[in-house]
Amino acid sequence: MEILVTGNIKWLEEEFFTVLAEQNKVIVCGKDAERIREKHISPYQFSIEQKEFEKLFFTYHFQYVIYFSQCLEKDAFQEIEYLHAIFELCQRRQGTKLVYIRNQEVISASYGETQQIIESACTQMCEQHIRQGSTLVDIRIPFLAAADKPEGLPADIMKALLYDQKISLPFAAEQTVDFLFESDLVALLNAMMEEDETGYLQYELYGGNQMQLGQVIFELEKAMGISDADVTYGTLCMQPQKQTDQFRYHYGWYPKENVKNAFTDWYIKYQSQTQKQSRRKTLRNIKMDKKWKERMLYIVECVLLFALCEFLTYDTRDMQLLDFADFRLFFVTIVGMMYGLRFGVAASVAACVMYFASSGNQTNWQIQFYNIVNWLPVAVYMLVGSIAGYTRDRYQDKLANADKSQQVLETKYIYLNELYTKALENKESYSSQIMNYKNSYGRIYAAVRQLNSVHPSEIFYHAIAVLEDMMDTQSVAIYSLDGGRYARLNACSRDQMNRLTKSLYLDDMPQCASTLETGETWVNREHIEGAPMYAYGIMKNGSLVGIIALQEVAYEQMSMEYMNRFNIISGLISDSLIRATNYQEIAEKDRMLSGTRILRTEAFQKEVEAQRLLKENNRADFVLLRVVMQETDYGKISDALLHVTRKNDILGLGEDGKVYILLSQADRNNLEAIENRMKKNGVEVEIAEKY
Incomplete structure (x- = not known):
């Protein structure tokens, strides 16, 4: 998972990013980012308004953007512009979720009216972008327990105590304040990102270290060995709510650090930081x-x-x-x-x-x-x-x-080199994903799911498309047998429409026919002329009822892996066709006029639409004829047509009450011969221009 951490990151120690990068690729962008040099962490010294920051969103695919508000400290006048820019970039990169970390309302109120106005505007902006479909996790945190930072409640108090200055606090001595440690915060963020939630989530986070402000002053005086500090307290603000167990139940998280054991460490860290300064x-x-x-x-x-x-x-x-x-x-x-x-x-x-x-x-x-x-x-x-x-x-x-x-x-070179390296990683990753997806059985199954139809003509249409895509060839053909030695062409690829014959005599390719009749897949390794390169037999009750053939394949496709893939796809297509024909046989009484082979109007219309779809996509051809007879008994008409039509030709009743013949894989070039054959048997027909 790729995560961007940006905003007011000067509060965060390297340990925060190290823990976050244990299972993620972390990109840090902002001031002081160059100080972070850890494995799986890429620091960039860009500001949010720079174009280079925008390029990061198109170089990496961030699942999460963790934005630390500028309002964590006073005078954050650019907060609205920064937040708007990040929202826009997250929306442009669909799937990127924003984690917005800012102060609790009681802390923002202590910073003055201007800060409250900025916070209110940011809240309205969040609600507006949520209505546009963004995913936002809005986390309000208490005081960060970071005494070694230049600003913050512990640091301000210790600075005043150390230099014997007057301490002016915005809260009353009875005001309850809370402290959150970075280690607890990063643990919660990891737990939240594992859940991968969507929508608008608002959390008022508590550090589990609530104590009165007067007690904080006392503990710091005790740790520093100072007494009788000159402190001026403010007014009592709204008290924070007690810690709830929602985070424990939902994320399995609870704060582990205890602030009572940290006052001495705070003073030591503050002294160390002061000495460094x-x-x-x-x-x-x-x-x-x-x-x-x-x-x-x-x-x-x-x-x-x-x-x-x-x-x-x-x-x-x-x-x-x-x-x-x-x-x-x-x-x-x-x-x-x-x-x-x-x-x-x-x-x-x-x-x-x-x-x-x-x-x-x-x-x-x-x-x-x-x-x-x-x-x-x-x-x-x-x-x-x-x-x-x-x-x-x-x-x-x-x-x-x-x-x-x-x-x-040098900076640009390092930046471009990292972008180039990342682009190569993305290329390899996407290539691997494409190859794995193209050859995965899950994709094969997903592609063949569209074959779930009860109309064989629809299955023919989708089967050709699936085979062309999965087998990377444009020479697919599907035949059906009516019990004899002739295989009738049902559908084929566009490139094969004018190259394949409408009928295939099995005795012309005895080796292929014998292999298919035993239930095995035919592979034309000897390049026998007239035989397809691959062929799969559709078996029903032990008999060969259809053939799925690949007429031509590339040399590198003559492999065991290719044959196994062909077997799997053809097997799924075969199952779909057998299931459809079984359904047609069971539903024959409901679909046909009683005592005839003539389909009812609704069923016949579906067959015509399926054949028309095949013809429009150059998968097959057909001719629709209207029977012109004085006879009105549909049973006698059906008997008369029985001797002049093939088994794969379809008889149906039109909306005008006339009987129609749908001749599959026929065209107007041989229409005259068809009409003459029917006239000899006492059946007159005419071509139906419209149906």
Whole structure:
């Protein structure tokens, strides 16, 4: 079973997912999902509004989506959007059931009026989607017994006690509160999913650890060694109901953890979590200090380089060979290329200041300021510093962007690789299911159930379709024998309509005929011309009364498994045909006019409809003739037609009172010969265009 756990999952420990994944494939999606690294668990760091989250529903086939409400904590303004998105995805993937876990009403009321409005809107949304056919399990839970989490009643109280702060609680000291452990919650979820219920189920879950809020404060003070805490209590809200046994009776579940033994463990976990947070804060401070130290080092290096360049400029002022060398320009270029735009501009400004300072000692500053030639070095310093710094920053930005792009690509690669792996698993699973389903006897039985009819013509039609599907061939034919050596074609595949003869003489294929008459299945391993590749004899009272044949099969279908499947399907078809003919014989008095072979109008109409269905699907052909005789005695008409019709031809009475002949597997090409044969025996007929 594939299960998606999403929403406000930061409350949950890894043990919760580990237990859930013991018998299921668990996909975790949400913030902090990457911290979960367990077998059979796939974490994804996606938010519900992202497109990648939607793709998960089309990559996996989730039987259940467990959504932990954002309202488990305060300020859950995105709860309505998230819940609506999950409902829509569950409805699009039919068969996905939603388990919605949120706070009890007494807890939501303590979070303020805004939270209550959000909860009310979510409840209305649930009812609306239930009317549209969704399956929802709405579970309201008490306080989660998670003291090591950043928020929650135990953590808030211990934080205030630890730092000697004033504790302000929304409930009265006499308020009964309840605590639920994650181990108990996951056990209940496993039990619920095993039941696989449908519809709208609402549960008010209790953790079996009800106690007054004042007692909780006392137990925490005792565990922490603190007394006389400054506590301000609120008003008394509605009291939760007592624990019922509905979960024990229905799911065999009851809470096992006891909160009275957990207060000391809570404090130890909280201290451990606080120390971890303190270490993380210290590491952040160290990183900040390291960054400032690096910047100070850059400044010191720039100052030293600036001093060196100024010393060289001053020391070489009288050397004519070095008049072309500008050490300030060298300083600006080095600083810009090494430390970026800000340091490059600062170096340019420093170089300009020193240039004006050194030039001012030699000439009047007014002359220097208004002489345009003196501004060229300043422009060069600023230009070089800016370009060098910008070039360095752009290069660093490219490296940073390349690193980020690499991280994004790695994340996408991991995600796509998991999707690809899952797609391959689905392909193999579906292929296995298709193959197992195609060859399973259960499917064979389900397919042949449609052969449950009392009309042989209907059975012929469905039998051809079943054989074509199950045997993977388009060369099926069904024959019937009337006691002689000729087998009359009743129905066949479309591809065989113009290839098979309407009658089959058994003596033309003696080996096949002798095998079928002994009750065995014929397999044409020697490829005898004119004989089918597979044939099954329909036996009644020890005599061969019909043949089910596969005219052509592929080379790989000449196997024992294929023959066994053919035997099973043909045996079921044979049973259906024998049962139908027995019924026809028993009901002959009710179906036929007394003393004749002429079917009554209703029975004859059903036979015509069955033959018409065969003809429309190119399974068989027929011709309907109307008898034109002055004789009105149906008994004499029946006797006259007895000598000019075949055993598989059907006589029937039409709604107009006329007698009709249904000639199976006949067409208009040989209609003239049929009419001439009947005229010789004193029977005149005409083709019935409509019936």
